[in-house]
Amino acid sequence: MGAYTVKLKERREVAESTMAFLFDKPAGFEYAAGQSADVTLINPPETDAEGNTRAFSLASAPLDHNLMFATRLRDTAFKRVFKTMPLGTEIKIEGPFGSMTLHKKAARPGVILAGGIGITPFRSMLVQATKANTGHQLILFYSNRRPEDAAFLADLQELAKQHPNLTLVATMTGKDKSQAAWAGETGYINNEMLARYVQDLAAPVYYTAGPPALVAGMRKLLVEAGADEDEIRSEDFSGY
Template identity: 50%
Template sequence: MAVYDVTLTHTEKVAEGTLALFFGRPDGFEYKAGQCVRLVLQNPPETDDEGNGRILSLASGPAEAELMVATRLRDTAFKRVLGGLQPGTVLTLKGPYGDFTLPADTTVPLVFITGGIGITPVRSMLLQALTEQREVTLLYANRRPQDAAFLGELQRAVLGHTTVTLVPVMTACDSWQGEKGHIDVALLRRYVPGVQSPLYYLDGPPALVSAMRLMLAEAGVPADRIRTEEFAGY
């Protein structure tokens, strides 16, 4: 397991209650889009029973110069300290970990179904997919647009890419002009012709992942065409 010291360069609010943290990339650190790391606070002013480290997905793409993670801010010791970090703070990074990554075959059509903070590894994989001209559909669910981390950035990134379809879905915003309500088989079929053919990536809160797995089963998607990653709260 590789261990690095990383220095916080800046932070950015990327949605309501969601903070992105950017770090200088250590020499020799390589990773695949979709992987995660363990970030450990060094001598934090407070801690809790969960300790000083957490597993966080890398939202940055492998080609980007800096490393970036994003997290929902909660009222826990770790999140309180993380939310108050100043540029120049040094943390410990361990990893990378995980196999929630793109398939080696770039011709396989991909469908990402995610919600909330589950967008973090998907951002990384989508940026990588764009450079490789993969066929991608992203169904991205949130309550409101202001809750949707990276939405504007991703909308701009996919402009002009005919192989990529981004479908934001709002579950609690009557004024939203796009897709509203919950992702179901009918919505899936509107945007994914031949629903049994793509490779599906599901991630986000456990309840969302479970519901989307059941929805895909209803649509007739074989279980071996589904990859999942659950994000439990902390």
């Protein structure tokens, strides 16, 4: 754990109202896929009662050259500054934090349930596992309202195409409100959808992250579906 000053290198839209922020990885900053960091704006032009620090999962993989965070751009002082600060602006990061990392025994399958921006730690895990060729069999259930809202969707589709060990089950819960074509799953992740893709529901290690209400809902669903409660690893994005 340490504190580092890093410069904003690139900013790119990864879904509607959702942006990824890339920084140079500072020497000595080591992290595991799935961990997070505290991001602090230095002397921002505006601030509010929530202050200048937010926790963000590292959406980059440890094998990537850059550090990447991604967030929904809500109308808060922190996000307004984050969205508009010039490239080259310095921020402080502290970390890494968190223990939701991919299990070591690759023979055991992993099943990930991600909703919306809760995809960030899993983008890191999946890129790391595929780049490092760990051999894990992984299924990602990824729920969004519309394809337009699904951060990193095209990247994840491409990753799944290239890696037979990875199955992507993206589902849209509000497809009728979308302009985009969608031929994949629709509706909320539920027992029936899980059972269609996971042969032995008691076997995998499960992962879920996102706003606390979503994580609680996913845990309940998994236990009802027959998952081993001790094998559910999760990260609450408290603050949402």
